[in-house]
Amino acid sequence: MSTGIGARVQRKEDKRYITGKGKYTDDVRNESQAYAAFVRSPHAHANVNGIDTSAAMAMDGVIDVLNGQQLTGDGIGNIICGWAITSKDGSPMNMGAWSALATSKVRYVGDAVAVVIAETQALARIAAEAVEVDYEVLPAVAASDKALAGGAALIHDNAPGNLIYDWEIGDGAATDAALAGAAHVTELAVTNNRLSPNAMEPRAAVATFDECDDHYTLYTTSQNPHVARLVLSAFYQVAPENKLRVIAPDVGGGFGSKIFIYPEEITCLWASMKTNRSVKWTSDRSEAFITDAHGRDHITTAKMGFDAAGKIVGFKVDTIANFGAYMSLFSSSVPTYLYATLLSGQYNIENIHCNVRAAYTNTVPVDAYRGAGRPEACFLVERMMETAAREMGKDPTDLRRANFVQEFPHQTPVIMAYDAGDFGANLDQAMAAADVAGFAARKAESAGRGKLRGLGYSSYIEACGIAPSAAVGSLGAGVGLWESAEVRVNPVGTIEVLTGSHSHGQGHETTFAQIVAERFDLPLENVSIVHGDTDKVQFGMGTYGSRSGAVGMSAIVKAMDKVEAKVRKIAAHVLEASEDDIVIEGGQVKVAGTDKAMGWHEVGLSAYTAHNLPPDMEPGLKEGAFYDPANFTFPAGTYICEVEVDPETGVTDIVQFTASDDFGTIINPNIVEGQVHGGIAQGIGQAMLEQVVYDDDAQLVTGSYMDYAMPRASDVPSFSVHHASTTCPNNPLGMKGCGEAGAIGSPPAVINAITDAIGSNDLAMPATPQAVWNAIQAAK
Amino acid sequence: MTPKDLPHLPPSEPAFAGFRGTAAPCLTLTVNGREHSVVADPTDRLSLVLRDCLGLAGLKQGCLEGECGACTVLVDGEPVNSCLILVFQVQGRSITTVEGLEAPDGTLSPLQKAFVEHGAVQCGYCTPGMVMAAQGLLNRNPSPDEREIRHALGGNLCRCTGFQGIVDAILSQAAQ
Numbered sequence: 001m002s003t004g005i006g007a008r009v010q011r012k013e014d015k016r017y018i019t020g021k022g023k024y025t026d027d028v029r030n031e032s033q034a035y036a037a038f039v040r041s042p043h044a045h046a047n048v049n050g051i052d053t054s055a056a057m058a059m060d061g062v063i064d065v066l067n068g069q070q071l072t073g074d075g076i077g078n079i080i081c082g083w084a085i086t087s088k089d090g091s092p093m094n095m096g097a098w099s100a101l102a103t104s105k106v107r108y109v110g111d112a113v114a115v116v117i118a119e120t121q122a123l124a125r126i127a128a129e130a131v132e133v134d135y136e137v138l139p140a141v142a143a144s145d146k147a148l149a150g151g152a153a154l155i156h157d158n159a160p161g162n163l164i165y166d167w168e169i170g171d172g173a174a175t176d177a178a179l180a181g182a183a184h185v186t187e188l189a190v191t192n193n194r195l196s197p198n199a200m201e202p203r204a205a206v207a208t209f210d211e212c213d214d215h216y217t218l219y220t221t222s223q224n225p226h227v228a229r230l231v232l233s234a235f236y237q238v239a240p241e242n243k244l245r246v247i248a249p250d251v252g253g254g255f256g257s258k259i260f261i262y263p264e265e266i267t268c269l270w271a272s273m274k275t276n277r278s279v280k281w282t283s284d285r286s287e288a289f290i291t292d293a294h295g296r297d298h299i300t301t302a303k304m305g306f307d308a309a310g311k312i313v314g315f316k317v318d319t320i321a322n323f324g325a326y327m328s329l330f331s332s333s334v335p336t337y338l339y340a341t342l343l344s345g346q347y348n349i350e351n352i353h354c355n356v357r358a359a360y361t362n363t364v365p366v367d368a369y370r371g372a373g374r375p376e377a378c379f380l381v382e383r384m385m386e387t388a389a390r391e392m393g394k395d396p397t398d399l400r401r402a403n404f405v406q407e408f409p410h411q412t413p414v415i416m417a418y419d420a421g422d423f424g425a426n427l428d429q430a431m432a433a434a435d436v437a438g439f440a441a442r443k444a445e446s447a448g449r450g451k452l453r454g455l456g457y458s459s460y461i462e463a464c465g466i467a468p469s470a471a472v473g474s475l476g477a478g479v480g481l482w483e484s485a486e487v488r489v490n491p492v493g494t495i496e497v498l499t500g501s502h503s504h505g506q507g508h509e510t511t512f513a514q515i516v517a518e519r520f521d522l523p524l525e526n527v528s529i530v531h532g533d534t535d536k537v538q539f540g541m542g543t544y545g546s547r548s549g550a551v552g553m554s555a556i557v558k559a560m561d562k563v564e565a566k567v568r569k570i571a572a573h574v575l576e577a578s579e580d581d582i583v584i585e586g587g588q589v590k591v592a593g594t595d596k597a598m599g600w601h602e603v604g605l606s607a608y609t610a611h612n613l614p615p616d617m618e619p620g621l622k623e624g625a626f627y628d629p630a631n632f633t634f635p636a637g638t639y640i641c642e643v644e645v646d647p648e649t650g651v652t653d654i655v656q657f658t659a660s661d662d663f664g665t666i667i668n669p670n671i672v673e674g675q676v677h678g679g680i681a682q683g684i685g686q687a688m689l690e691q692v693v694y695d696d697d698a699q700l701v702t703g704s705y706m707d708y709a710m711p712r713a714s715d716v717p718s719f720s721v722h723h724a725s726t727t728c729p730n731n732p733l734g735m736k737g738c739g740e741a742g743a744i745g746s747p748p749a750v751i752n753a754i755t756d757a758i759g760s761n762d763l764a765m766p767a768t769p770q771a772v773w774n775a776i777q778a779a780k
Numbered sequence: 781m782t783p784k785d786l787p788h789l790p791p792s793e794p795a796f797a798g799f800r801g802t803a804a805p806c807l808t809l810t811v812n813g814r815e816h817s818v819v820a821d822p823t824d825r826l827s828l829v830l831r832d833c834l835g836l837a838g839l840k841q842g843c844l845e846g847e848c849g850a851c852t853v854l855v856d857g858e859p860v861n862s863c864l865i866l867v868f869q870v871q872g873r874s875i876t877t878v879e880g881l882e883a884p885d886g887t888l889s890p891l892q893k894a895f896v897e898h899g900a901v902q903c904g905y906c907t908p909g910m911v912m913a914a915q916g917l918l919n920r921n922p923s924p925d926e927r928e929i930r931h932a933l934g935g936n937l938c939r940c941t942g943f944q945g946i947v948d949a950i951l952s953q954a955a956q
Contacts, residue, residue, distance in 0.1 A: 014896040017904030018888065018911060020838015020878035027837050200842050200850060200939050201905040252840070252905025253939050285843035505903030505940045674899045674941055681942030705847035705937070713933035713943040718926075742942075 004518030005733070008670045012524070013509045022250040025204040028219045030278035033206075034063055036268055037124035038281075039114040039131045040290070041106035044140035044362035044698030045153055048104055051114055052132040061119040062127045064275050066267075068101035068113060076100060076270055077236045079263065081327035082478040085165050085336055085358075093165040096156025096360065098326035100236070100263035100270075106135070107155055107325035108362050109700055110290030115267050117275050121282070140362035142694035144322035145299055147359040155325060155360040162360040164323055165332070169340045169414050170353035178314030178351040182305025186388040192376045193765045194297035194322065194692040195685075196708055197369050199504075201252020202283035203292060207268035211276055215243045220265050222248040223258045223502050224542020227479065229534050231261045231329070238269045248532040251504035255682070256368040257292045258504065259544050260329040264291070289703045294692055295369020297322035298335060298376045304384045310394055310402050312347055317354040317380065325360065328367035332358065337415070337475055338373030338463075344412035345381035346423045346459045346636060347403040352413045362698040368544065370682055370743040374462040379765075382458040382748035387761055396752075397427060397436075400459050416463060418634050425724040426660040427459060430638040433722050434658035439642070452645040453655075454757025460745035461636040464737030465550035467629035482628035483547070484540045485555035487516070487563050489621040491608040493601030495522070497559075498530045500540010501552035506739065507671040508548060514667055515553055515733070519560050521585045522600065538624060546737030549667070550633045550728065557732045558625035566621060567603050573614040574598060574606060633728045633736040637661035639680070641749035645757045650773030652754055654684065658720045659745070664728040664736035672738045676721050679742020685711040686743070687750035691766050709766075807871055811836065812880030822868035827851040829867045830877060838878040838908040842937070849936030852909035852916070853877045859916030861935065878908035881915065891915055891953050898949035902940030910936050914950045923955040 003009050016022050039051075053065035079098040086092060102113050114131050118124035139153040146152055147162040155162055179185055199221075206219040216239045222228045225246040233241040251258060264281050272279045283291065298319050305314040321335035340354040371378075385403075389396040401424060410418040431437075439455050446453035466472055469480030484500040495516055501508055513527040530536055543552070567589060572579040575598060577591040584590075590597040598606075603621070606612060610619035642656040659676055666672050689709035693701040702708040727734035747765060754772060755761050760779035763771065804819050811834060818833040825844070830836040830853070839862060842850035846861040853862045854876040881889045888896070891914060901907050910933070917924055917932040924932065929950045930943070938946065 010896055011899075011901065013904070014901045015888070017901050017907045018878075018892045018895050019882055020836075020908040022904045022907075024840070024905065026841070198937075198939055199905075200848060200903065200937060201840070202842065250904060253903040255939065285845060285848070507902070670899045674902060674945055677942030677944045678902065678940045679942075682939070704845060705843055706845075710937050710939075711942075712937065713930040713947065714927075716942055716944075718944050718947065719942065 003514055003524040005515060005665065005667050007514065007668065009510055009514055009524065009668055011507045011510045011671070012513065013507065024201055024250045024252055025206060025219045025221050026282045028206045029280070030206065030208055032277060034117050034119060034275060034277040034279050035121040035124045036271060036279050036281040037116045037121070037128040038112040038264065039116065039128045039133065041109060041111040041113060041135070043106060043135050043137050044109050045138040045155070046106050046135040047138065048102060048106060048113060048133060049136055050134040053114065055132065056116055056127040056130040059123070059127045059130060061123040063117040063119065063277060065114060065116050065127070065131060066271055066274060068099050068103035071101045071270060072099060072103060074270065075237050076266060079261070079326065080231070080235045081332050082329050083333040084476040084478070085167055085332045086476070087165045088168045093332060094156070094159035094163065095327050096159055100266040108364055109698065110364060111325065112263050115271060117271050117277065117279055140698035142361050142363050142698040144297065144320045144359040144361055147361045148320060148357060155362060159360055164327065164358035164360060166357050167336055168353065168355045171351060171413065172353040175314045175316050175351040175353035179303055179305040179316060182313050183308040184306045184392055186304050186384060186391055188384050188387055189301045190380055190383055191764055192296045192298040192379055193686060193690065195295045195369055195690050196289055196692050197255045197257035197292055197295060198710060199253030199255055199257055202285060202288045203258065203262065203264065204282040205265045205268040206278065206280045207272040208278040209272040209276060216269055216272065217245045217247065218265065218269055219247050219249060221251050221258050222246065223251070223254040223504055223544055225502065225532055225534055226500060226539045227542055228261050228265070232266065232269065236266050238266060245535045248502055254504045255370040256295065256372055256544060260293055260367055262291065285705065286703055289708065290364060290700055293328045293367035294324065294364050295366065296376060297366050300380055302380055302384060304388055306388060306392065310392065310399055312349045312403050314351040315343060315349050317343060319354065319356045321356060321358045322361050322363065322366055323358050324363045324365035326365045328365040331365065331367045333477070334368055334373040335376070339377050341415045342374050342377035342461065342463060343381060343414055344416065346405060346461050348405045348410070350413065363694055370679065371740045372545065374740065375744045375747060378458065378460045378462070378744050379748045382460065383751060386457065386752040390761065396457050397431065400427065400457070417631065419631055419729055420726045421634060421636050421662060422724060422726050423459060423636060426636065426662055427638045429722050429724045430640050430658050430660035433660065433720055434640040434642065434656060436640070446644050452647055452757040454643050454645065454753045454755070456641045456749045456752025456754070456756055457638060458745050458749035458752065459638045460741065461634055462741060462744050463632040463634055464546035465629050465633045466545055466547070467551065467632060469628050479541065480628065481541060482626050483551040483555040484538050484624065484626045485559045486538055486622060486624040487556065487559040489563060489604045491605050493604040494526045496528050496530055497556055498537045499552055499556065500537060500542065501548040502532050502543045504543065506543065506548060507668065511667045511671055512553060512556060515556060516560065520600065522587060546739035549735040550731050550737050551627060551629055553733055553735065554629065554731045555625050555627035558627050559623045562623035562625065563621065566623070569614055569617065570603050570606050571598060574612060629731055631730045633664065633730065635661065635663050635736040635738065635741050637741065637745060639745045639749040641753040643753040643757055645754060645772060647776055650769035650776065652688065652767065652769065652772055654717050654750070656720065657717055660722040660724055661738065661741055662725050662736065663723065663738045664725055665734040666723065666725065673721050675738045676742045677719050679740060680719055680746045681711050681716045682743045683746030684716055684750055687747040687765050688767050689715065807867060809870065809875060810873065811875045812877060820867055822866065824867050825863050826865040826867050826870055827862040830862060836877045836879050840905055840908060842905065849913060850906050850909040852912040852936060854912055854916055857916065857919045859913045878912055881911065891918065894949040894952045898952060899945035900941060900949040906936060906938045910938060910946055917950065918953060924950070926951060
């Protein structure tokens with residue numbers, strides 16, 4: 001059976017997971033393990049006038065109680081935001097200070113003010129309750145529009161009016177003129193609901209300071225251990241990079257929330273030095289709700305203008321983004337370069353203008369969550385297209401087709417240059433698979449049972465593999481967005497690939513091995529993937545933004561190119577042939593057209609014995625590569641959702657969900673389909689179930705699974721997943737990325753379907769039965 | 781709240797139970813067909829004792845409130861959230877954890893194989909609980925249909941797979 005590109009290979013990593021032998025951070029326990037518990041603010045906004053730790057310190061089993069004054073006194077730096085955004089008036093963004101342990105003021109419920117280190121987790125938690133903090137409660141604000149309105153509580157002194165930045169993209173005057181001349185203008189106000197990422201594995205950290213070697217080791221739930229080490233070292237000054245090893249072992253899902261470096265990791269490292277003990281912290285679920293960065297939370301108004309033929313002439317967007325109490329690592333880029341740059345959707349739009357104001361509020365910091373800006377853009381564009389079609393009496397697919405970008409490359413007015421795609425092919429395929437032709441009959445059948453049936457479309461586009469590094473640097477990014485790989489051929493011919501990508505559910509140990517096994521025509525089990533440990537792997541950027549295929553695997557290809565070149569040289573030398581005649585197949589390195597051959601393993605052995613190498617060739621057979629893409633990639637597709645609504649109760653069943661995606665080259669269809677399934681389920685969660693709720697005092701109402709509705713098995717259908725691919729011209733394998741498409745494309749399909757069913761367009765996410773029922777009643 | 785007001789909290793590390801000033805008793809648990817003597821507070825969570833005293837760390841503690849199902853084990857063949865069971869409650873009962881599914885020689889059970897074959901695993905964190913919930917379903921209903929499977933998984937959250945691979949895996953094991 002083929003194990004190469006396109007083969008449905010079973011995952012190599014699954015045996016350890018299915019037998020319970022995966023090793024996650026919470027499964028790590030060191031000798032004399034000590035435990036951390038954080039003292040967290042119960043108030044959304046308060047001055048801290050004093051912290052009395054004496055009662056806690058006196059308790060049995062308490063090793064130490066540490067606070068923010070000590071932390072800053074030891075030179076631990078403030079938490080940073082890694083992407084600088086410049087306001088339209090030229091001023092820099094207003095970033096307020098964020099200390100891992102708050103010193104004089106707390107700004108959200110959950111803000112940490114102290115940490116207890118104790119012999120057991122339970123003792124640490126009991127002692128944390130005994131820390132007396134003198135809070136002077138201040139007025140608080142949770143909603144971004146209220147935070148920006150005059151008179152709201154000021155959260156950071158250096159951000160007047162709670163405004164972080166006021167940014168724009170596109171030509172405002174030209175867009176206004178286009179809208180003024182439009183035959184039809186559709187206006188829409190949408191809220192993109194605030195979500196909690198809820199990776200099933202809560203965040204955790206185990207930090208150990210080795211006094212003898214002056215060296216730290218941190219096990220942590222990270223999507224990007226090297227970036228974590230860099231930031232911990234260069235910005236927080238915990239330790240120099242060469243004295244800090246970061247290991248992200250098995251990680252139980254991330255969805256963006258484990259990109260960022262949080263106060264807890266910093267504090268555990270510092271506390272391990274202060275106490276000279278290995279310090280472990282594992283978040284409980286309640287802590288996760290109040291500390292893991294939230295996602296989305298946009299308030300948007302928009303106008304789209306059309307000419308008489310239905311061609312889009314202009315798109316004007318005004319968005320407020322809620323950043324929470326502090327600027328998390330990539331927060332600033334999400335509603336700007338990851339959102340506004342995708343507002344052209346799959347459409348040829350000459351004039352686009354978007355204004356974004358980012359606001360501080362007294363809530364959990366908000367940052368990238370599966371899709372990160374692109375779901376917000378897609379939801380707006382696709383709700384707009386459906387709404388406009390209804391207003392103009394056009395078929396929603398006809399309106400989309402009339403505006404599809406047809407020629408590539410295509411430069412949008414909002415930075416992005418689409419490199420390849422066939423949007424019509426995916427719409428056609430999705431419509432055929434969803435049997436759109438039979439919808440009218442199904443709708444009539446539903447009506448016969450007193451049910452309302454609706455069909456909703458979403459033709460999404462997104463951008464993955466943010467690049468090239470020089471371009472993102474010019475836009476304010478503090479990091480490059482390349483990826484690294486090292487391919488090590490051992491003396492016996494087996495191969496280790498050291499990748500800077502990190503797998504936390506994506507199946508890299510399988511797909512990455514597939515491309516290597518195919519390239520050198522070796523058994524899959526001869527290839528091992530090494531990742532997630534800064535002591536083992538060269539610097540890499542990690543996994544997020546659907547980048548590990550298009551960027552991470554491209555780096556492996558570049559390294560394999562170098563390995564192959566050396567293999568050819570060695571074999572040509574040993575077999576006394578021309579390099580051009582060397583063929584690698586079937587575990588052998590052969591001279592084409594002859595019976596001269598040597599085993600693949602013999603080439604490896606030759607490289608390491610170095611008894612008979614070409615003159616001036618270095619021994620050994622391992623090569624590395626750093627790959628910096630020339631452009632983003634642009635996965636795109638069409639999703640069609642069909643729902644049946646009970647008008648008496650508002651209960652909505654998704655009776656069919658069809659996806660047709662263009663992901664470029666697909667390495668392992670099983671894994672890609674799994675990514676799509678999971679992404680769609682998260683999108684359905686956003687559309688129908690999930691909502692982080694704060695009350696007027698900025699207290700979190702949805703702080704447990706009893707209050708925050710996660711999609712469960714009975715909430716989602718089985719999905720019909722298809723592909724109509726074009727090849728990405730900008731990377732060696734032609735890949736585009738598949739990790740986020742489902743979460744990006746599905747929410748508007750669901751809402752378009754429900755609003756189609758109930759005959760009312762006024763429906764916000766999440767479309768709970770109550771919300772749907774209210775919309776039905778309001779439309780009567 | 782002061783420490784004195786707190787309800788009796790289970791310790792996270794039974795090895796340190798002595799800090800509470802009382803000697804923990806010895807309990808007998810039958811896990812995966814073997815009897816084990818463990819020194820633990822009778823009111824410790826079963827999930828904690830299995831992980832920390834017996835080293836059966838396959839189950840995960842994803843929420844500690846009985847809502848995510850990552851800690852699911854079988855007690856007398858029925859799936860339970862081991863985070864909500866106190867260890868004294870299961871003395872004399874038969875407990876099966878994910879470590880008890882495979883054959884002694886390491887051969888995966890048919891259900892475990894089906895999980896691998898149908899793409900039911902991504903990050904793997906929910907998997908030990910999910911497969912035990914599925915085994916519990918098959919124990920009492922050898923031929924569930926899709927609706928019954930989705931209902932039976934109601935207590936087990938998965939954020940990665942969208943449940944489709946899991947449902948397909950269990951369906952493949954339903955008796956014809």
